[in-house]
Amino acid sequence: QSVLTQPPSASGTPGQRVTISCSGSSSNIGSNYVFWYQHLPGTAPKLLIYRSNQRPSGVPDRFSGSRSGTSASLAISGLRSEDEADYYCAAWDDSLSGRVFGGGTKLTVL
């Protein structure tokens, strides 16, 4: 059972906008930045969002992050087939004094 809760799956058609949620608590998302990762099997996870809503250099602006209270979201607009991957949220947890990940969301592009 992950400290951060994500839906196990999400889907959309090319061009659509999809949103993936990440629910936590006051000790993690409620008081610390959220990070989002894209992970394709057999490859290194890729940082998509840091500090809850910032994109690293090279990440398309189709990807955006937001945080409200103890929840966060990753939005992907203009969905493309290459976006099909697993997506993870992560945050520091003050109670655990450690970083916690969500269980991951498998995104399918129909």
Added chain:
Amino acid sequence: QVQLQESGPGLVKPSQTLSLTCTVSGGSINSGSYYWSWIRQPAGKGLEWIGRMFASGSTNYNPSLKSRVTISVDTSKNQFSLKLSSVTAADTAVYYCALSSSGVEYWGQGTLVTVSS
């Protein structure tokens, strides 16, 4: 282009110590405000944070692994390492190393470690 590569035994016996090394190329491991992390992913499961080390020498470890984990760095070799003692089958996973700073992260491709007799 900074690249990371994990290396170490792919098979470890139960109760022994898992030892992995992450070699950084294309940049200095000690530049900027980087910190060094280890993360793992058991088959069919999500990512699990193991711990991190800062250039100052301070460390943070996953509470569930803290008693068994040590992360260290050898700046002369541009490497950092993970040691996990008293392993069991539950420690079988793909292990990733990562180099992070604000807005910048580099990950290795991961290495599978199987715990079995």
